[in-house]
Amino acid sequence: MWTWFHRLASPPTFYRFAERLAPWLLIAGLALIGVGVWQGLFVAPADYQQGDAFRIIYVHVPAAALSLSIYTAMAVAGAIALIWRMKLAEVAVVSAAPIGASFTALALVTGMLWGKPTWGAYWVWDARLTSELVLLFLYLGVIGLNQAYSDPRTAARACAWLALVGVVNVPIVHYSVQWWNSLHQGSTILSAEAIANPKMAPSMLKPLLMSMAGSYLFFGAVWLRRMQNGVLVRERRAKWVRAFAGQALLAEGSNARPGMAGPGLVEAATPRQGRQDDADRGRGA
Amino acid sequence: MPRLEVHQLVVSRGDRIVVNDLSFSVAAGEVLHVLGRNGAGKTSLLEVLCGLRRPDSGHIAPxxxxxxxxxxxxxxxxxxxxxxxxxxxxxxxxxGERIDDPRAALAAVGLQKAQATRPSGQLSTGQKRRAALARLVAAARPWWLLDEPLAGLDVQGLDLFAGLLAAHVGGGGAVIVTSHQPLPGALATLRSLNLSAA
Amino acid sequence: MTKRNQRLLGVAALLIGVGVAATLGFTAFRKNMMYFYTPSDLAAGTVPVGAAAQLGGLVEAGSLTRGEGLKVEFRVADCAKNVAVRYEGVLPDLFREGQGVVADGYMTAEKVFVATRILAKHDENYMPPQVADALKGDPESGKHSCMPFKAVAANAG
Amino acid sequence: MSAAGAIFRRELQIALRRRAEWAQPLVFYGIVALLFPLGIAPESPALKTFAPAIIWVGALLAALLGVERLFRADLDDGSLEQMLIAEVPLALLIAAKLAAQWLLTAAPLVIASPLLGYGLGLETGPVIVLFWSLLLGTPTLIFTGGFAAALTVGAPRAGLMLPILVLPLMTPAVIFGGGAVRAAAAGLSPEAPLYFLGALLALSLTLLPMAAAGALRNALG
Structure with a gap:
């Protein structure tokens, strides 16, 4: 287990591993999301209380669950990056932040759209909503901090510290509906009580679980892809990247064996892409 | 005081390797003069030796x-x-160091009372450098790691520095010093390490 | 101080910090700390007359009376007490008897809660209408639970 | 410990000679609090409802102003690097520096807060709660700000980053601080939010100096 872990932490091994895994995660994730959302919108019955308005749950709940999971994952990767100084974990931290911010924003927007018809208000300052908004700002802080440093390693490690300190907000978001009397309803699927005694009819629950699982797989695929790009940019001077890039260009030029390297590799490994990333960081080419 | 051994040291800044596979050793009573053009890694080397920067690989013992x-x-x-x-x-x-006579330490680097008690922002570049060197005199520590200590010093300052070095290595201390120019004074125990050549 | 001692000191500080914070945090949870008050809190006189407060509870079945225009009166109950609520305005779609609500407003001297805004609070149960109808036979199921509105005073200890 | 004392004394010594610089946040805070009655009508009852928010947001902004230059001077003159390689734990030095910072920028605000509270129309009960909430909450603001300043000190274009980093981390203190005063003004018990402020204080005093030390080493390494 440990040797496997260590080998995976080496950038070229990770790159090849991710190259193989990401497409499958993406296909499986999109398929599950597709079926889950389709069943949720058209097959599942309307709710006895909320009617059709409850169907936004099939987007809102996966997004909200991911917003918390991604931040937790970022903090774990951050701890690994800081304790063992592992380059791959640093890349993992900064790669996850924009995805997490997107899911958090999605959870907030869908929550507001759900709140208006059911509660009667788009926004209330209750503990769940406020702490989720704080979570969005924490993500934005990580993204901004990453761009403030010109050295990517320093930037990533600063982000790791911020992720670690900010992670105290995650249990607050999750337990806010239990700790405080809140307008937001309690947990339908993610609490001990709910697991023992399901709070959702099976015909409604199944699509929800599918779209949730799909969202996690989709996140996995996007995260791996972003990490691959991050690794390539950081290691652009390393022999293995040059060898890869050479191979890829060769394959592209002769058009003989396009299968030698995936299209993602060609895209990301050409110098153009590397410079673009530098420009993103505000350093200029 | 044990000999300082540096073995196969590699240091990088950002994604540029500035010190590559460097090995050397320094013993008590020696002055090591680290030479090299700008960007040769002199500053990074001293930062690693003082614990401010982490080397990519290699080791320093002790x-x-x-x-x-x-x-x-x-x-x-x-x-x-x-x-x-x-x-x-x-x-x-x-x-946590006790200085018996801080004024004497400042006098030893040529800062008189008037200069020692006015806000140091008002001192000249050379005087500020002397004030920094006074810390070496005040705290008796065996290893001196000096990065461009001669910058801004006048002729008297250079002589004074030569005296400090000689007294320190004479007393069994050791010095690793970087500078572009030759070190002033004649030291029998002076060795040089050229980073540009390595 | 050696590196080892420094690390021990760090771990000790960490444990003390988290321990003290947890103790104080849980003490806070035992005190009154919430987005809304329950009818039992209001009955116990926790909220002074005229103070801005939020009330949460279930709309008592059969208590809703409509006045002229948009005026309504109903009673909001938790598992123990209930309180009369007066409101003028548009009610949310999900507002109905037996359903959870959260109301912004204040208590009057006559022990009536005057609401300025009513929000519907739905619970975490989802089921098709047929299932809900089937559960109607059992008075305890398919209806909103009063548990989320349990009097905070009761568990304030 | 004597090292922490040394750095604490030095901060006060420097501040004493740069009085104008240190008075700025306090003046800023006073002006902000003064502008509100002018903006809303001075005799308006709304002023009383806004008072907790005005005072707490003012304290937050004042903390933010002061903390921005916390490590800047030491970075510029090279003192920060010497502190990094000193034998004393860096977290301890940072804690001492932040304690001095609190004494210089936040303590005057805490002391002046009853005056401001009365000025904004609060009764004696809420004013006492206001004082306690600021006493418990401002160290959290300063320590959080110190952590954020440590995160950004090595980045030349981080100036604008600081508020973005600091605000989400500071919101709990402002929510509970303002909440305590609001509860007291409404005649309710302010105990719960005050306990929360205490919990935040315990966490920030012990954990944030260590995190700040790590961030500082990273930013300069």
Whole structure:
């Protein structure tokens, strides 16, 4: 287990591993999301209380669950990056932040759209909503901090510290509906009580679980892809990247064996892409 | 004092390797003069030796502990609002060192009372450098790691520095010093290490 | 101080910090700390007359009376007490008897809660209408639970 | 310990000679609090409802102003690097520096807060709660700000980053601080939010100096 872990932490091994895994995660994730959302919108019955308005749950709940999971994952990767100084974990931290911010924003927007018809208000300052908004700002802080440093390693490690300190907000978001009397309803699927005694009819629950699982797989695929790009940019001077890039260009030029390297590799490994990333960081080419 | 052995040291800054596979050793009573053009890695080397920067690989044995080494970088670590005397006393208190006569230490680097008690922001570049060097005199630590200590010093300052070096290595201390120019004074135990050539 | 001692000191500080914070945090949870008050809190006189407060509870079945225009009166109950609520305005779609609500407003001297805004609070149960109808036979199921509105005073200890 | 004392004394010594610089946040805070009655009508009852928010947001902004230059001077003159390689734990030095910072920028605000509270029309009960909430909450603000300043000190274009980093981390203190005063003004018990402020204080005093030390080493390494 440990040797496997260590080998995976080496950038070229990770790159090849991710190259193989990401497409499958993406296909499986999109398929599950597709079926889950389709069943949720058209097959599942309307709710006895909320009617059709409850169907936004099939987007809102996966997004909200991911917003918390991604931040937790970022903090774990951050701890690994800081304790063992592992380059791959640093890349993992900064790669996850924009995805997490997107899911958090999605959870907030869908929550507001759900709140208006059911509660009667788009926004209330209750503990769940406020702490989720704080979570969005924490993500934005990580993204901004990453761009403030010109050295990517320093930037990533600063982000790791911020992720670690900010992670105290995650249990607050999750337990806010239990700790405080809140307008937001309690947990339908993610609490001990709910697991023992399901709070959702099976015909409604199944699509929800599918779209949730799909969202996690989709996140996995996007995260791996972003990490691959991050690794390539950081290691652009390393022999293995040059060898890869050479191979890829060769394959592209002769058009003989396009299968030698995936299209993602060609895209990301050409110098153009590397410079673009530098420009993103505000350093200029 | 054990010999300092540096073995196959690799240091990078950002994604540029600045010190590549460097090995050398320094013994008590020696002065190692580290030479090299700009960007050759002199500053990074000293930062690694003083514990400010982490090497990519290689090892240093034994790494001098913080109470055994004194590093002076490009900046003088003088708060401009406080006087040279107050700065000296602050660093001694921070490091838990007792100075019997801080004024004597400042006098030893050529700062008289008037210069030692006015806000150090008003001192000239050379005087500030002297105020920083006074810390070496005040705290008796065996390892001196000096990065461009001659910058801004006048002729008297250079002589004074040569005297400090000679006294320190004469007393069994060791010095690793970087500079572009030849070190002043004649030291029998002077060795050089050219980073550009390595 | 050696590196080892420094690390021990760090771990000790960490444990003390988290321990003290947890103790104080849980003490806070035992005190009154919430987005809304329950009818039992209001009955116990926790909220002074005229103070801005939020009330949460279930709309008592059969208590809703409509006045002229948009005026309504109903009673909001938790598992123990209930309180009369007066409101003028548009009610949310999900507002109905037996359903959870959260109301912004204040208590009057006559022990009536005057609401300025009513929000519907739905619970975490989802089921098709047929299932809900089937559960109607059992008075305890398919209806909103009063548990989320349990009097905070009761568990304030 | 004597090292922490040394750095604490030095901060006060420097501040004493740069009085105008240190008075700025306090003046800023006073002006902000003064502008509100002028903006809303001075005799308006709304002023009383806004008072907790005005005072707490003012304290937050004042903390933010002061903390921005916390490590800047030490970075510029090279003192920060010497502190990094000193034998004393860096977290301890940072804690001492932040304690001095609190005494210089936040303590005057805490002391002046009853005056401001009365000025904004609060009764004696809420004013006492206001004082306690600021006493418990401002160290959290300063320590959080110190952590954020440590995160950004090595980045030349981080100036604008600081508020973005600091605000989400500071919101709990403002929510509970303002909440305590609001509860007291409404005649309710302010105990719960005050306990929360205490919990936040315990966490920030012990954990944030260590995190700040790590961030500082990273930013300069």
């Amino acid at each position: 790494q001098p502990e913080s109470r055994e080494r004194h590093w002076i970088g490009h900046k003088n670590a003088l708060n401009p609002v406080l006087s040279a005397l107050e700065n000296l006393e602050f660093w001694a208190a921070l490091n």
